[in-house]
Amino acid sequence: MCAENSPQHSWLEASTADSAQEGQTAALGADDDVAHHFVTFVCHQGRLLELDGCLAGPVDHGPCAPEALLAGTAKVIQEMMAMPAEATLNFSAVGLVSSEEEEVGG
Numbered sequence: 001m002c003a004e005n006s007p008q009h010s011w012l013e014a015s016t017a018d019s020a021q022e023g024q025t026a027a028l029g030a031d032d033d034v035a036h037h038f039v040t041f042v043c044h045q046g047r048l049l050e051l052d053g054c055l056a057g058p059v060d061h062g063p064c065a066p067e068a069l070l071a072g073t074a075k076v077i078q079e080m081m082a083m084p085a086e087a088t089l090n091f092s093a094v095g096l097v098s099s100e101e102e103e104v105g106g
Contacts, residue, residue: 036090041073048072070095 039052041061048064064072077093 041069041076043069043072048076050076 037053039050042049042051043064043066046063046065048061048069050059050061052059061072061076077091
């Protein structure tokens with residue numbers, strides 16, 4: 001976290017203000033080619049599901065218990081990263097957990 005009087009805080013505040021002035025991004029059409037989008041993984045009814053808005057439906061990655069969601073998701077992402085070099089894979093990952101969750105590997 002940046003201290004309020006630090007140069008990083010001033011830069012972040014100015015950048016945020018500039019972005020806010022730009023307005024909303026135009027919505028893409030259903031048939032538009034999308035290079036970057038959001039994908040999420042959920043444990044639903046005992047199955048690890050990948051929800052990708054560019055696909056017709058969820059991708060079932062097999063059995064999943066809620067406490068194994070992180071490990072199962074990590075395995076799927078590792079498999080994606082091991083794809084052939086001609087496949088392009090650019091992504092960021094964010095995990096949302098309650099404050100009661102244990103540390104990974106803990």
